[in-house]
Amino acid sequence: MALQDVLDFGEVGADEAGCDEGGAAFGALAPMRTPLAHGAWVDIAPGWLRRADELYAALLRDVPWKAERRQMYDAVVDVPRLTKFYDAAEPWPHPGLREICAAVSAHYQPSLGEPLVTAGLCLYRDGADSVAWHGDRIGRSRYHDTVVAILSLGSTRTLALRPMGGGASLKFTTGHGDLLVMGGSCQRTWEHAIPKTRDVVGPRISVQFRPAGVR
Numbered sequence: 226m227a228l229q230d231v232l233d234f235g236e237v238g239a240d241e242a243g244c245d246e247g248g249a250a251f252g253a254l255a256p257m258r259t260p261l262a263h264g265a266w267v268d269i270a271p272g273w274l275r276r277a278d279e280l281y282a283a284l285l286r287d288v289p290w291k292a293e294r295r296q297m298y299d300a301v302v303d304v305p306r307l308t309k310f311y312d313a314a315e316p317w318p319h320p321g322l323r324e325i326c327a328a329v330s331a332h333y334q335p336s337l338g339e340p341l342v343t344a345g346l347c348l349y350r351d352g353a354d355s356v357a358w359h360g361d362r363i364g365r366s367r368y369h370d371t372v373v374a375i376l377s378l379g380s381t382r383t384l385a386l387r388p389m390g391g392g393a394s395l396k397f398t399t400g401h402g403d404l405l406v407m408g409g410s411c412q413r414t415w416e417h418a419i420p421k422t423r424d425v426v427g428p429r430i431s432v433q434f435r436p437a438g439v440r
C-alpha cells in the first residue's frame with residue numbers, strides 16, 4: 226500500500242499544517258529550543274509526526290537499505306547501521322517524506338535562507354547499531370551555520386551531543402515521531418552520536434533533512 230493511502234497528507238503544509246482534528250499526518254511545528262554554547266542550538270518537537278507507525282513500517286519495508294562502508298585510515302570498515310541517501314532530484318521512497326520535508330523547511334527557511342532538500346535515511350537494527358561522534362561537515366556546514374532536521378521513527382534511542390574539543394556531553398531522547406533539529410553552528414562546534422546501548426531495543430529509523438550540499 227502506498228504511503229498516501231495510509232496517511233492523510235491532504236491539506237497540510239507550512240506552520241499551521243493539519244491542525245484540524247481531521248487527522249492530518251503532522252501538526253503545527255512549534256519546537257522547544259535549547260541554546261548550546263558557541264552559537265549552536267537544538268530544537269525538539271516530541272511526537273510531532275502523528276501516526277508515525279505507518280511511515281515507519283513503510284520505510285522499513287520499502288527503502289533499499291544499504292550496508293555502509295567507510296574508509297578509516299588504511300582499511301574500509303563496516304559502519305554498524307544501514308543507510309540510503311536521497312538527493313533533491315531523485316524520487317524519494319514515499320511521498321509523505323516530501324510533505325514532511327516541505328513543512329520542516331517552511332519553518333526554518335526564513336532564518337536559514339535556503340530550503341531543506343535532501344533526505345538521508347539511517348536504519349539502526351538494534352542496540353548494537355550506532356554512529357560514532359561526528360559533525361555533518363561535508364559541504365558548507367564546515368564553515369557556515371546550517372540546519373539538520375532529524376525525524377525519528379521506531380525504537381527510542383539517545384542522540385548525544387558534545388562540544389568539539391572536549392566538554393560534558395548532553396543526551397537527547399529521540400522517540401517515535403519526534404523531530405530534533407540541530408542548528409546554528411552545531412555541525413562545526415559540536416559533535417553528535419547515536420551511542421550503542423545494552424538495552425533491548427528494536428529498529429530505529431532516522432530521516433535527516435538537510436540543505437543542498439550539506440552532509
Ligand SMILES: O=C(O)CCC(=O)C(=O)O
Pocket residue numbers: 345347356361375384399417418419431433440
Ligand atoms: O540517526 C540519527 O539521528 C543521526 C544520524 C546522523 O547523525 C548522520 O547520519 O549524520
Ligand SMILES: [Fe+2]
Pocket residue numbers: 359360361417
Ligand atoms: Fe550526523
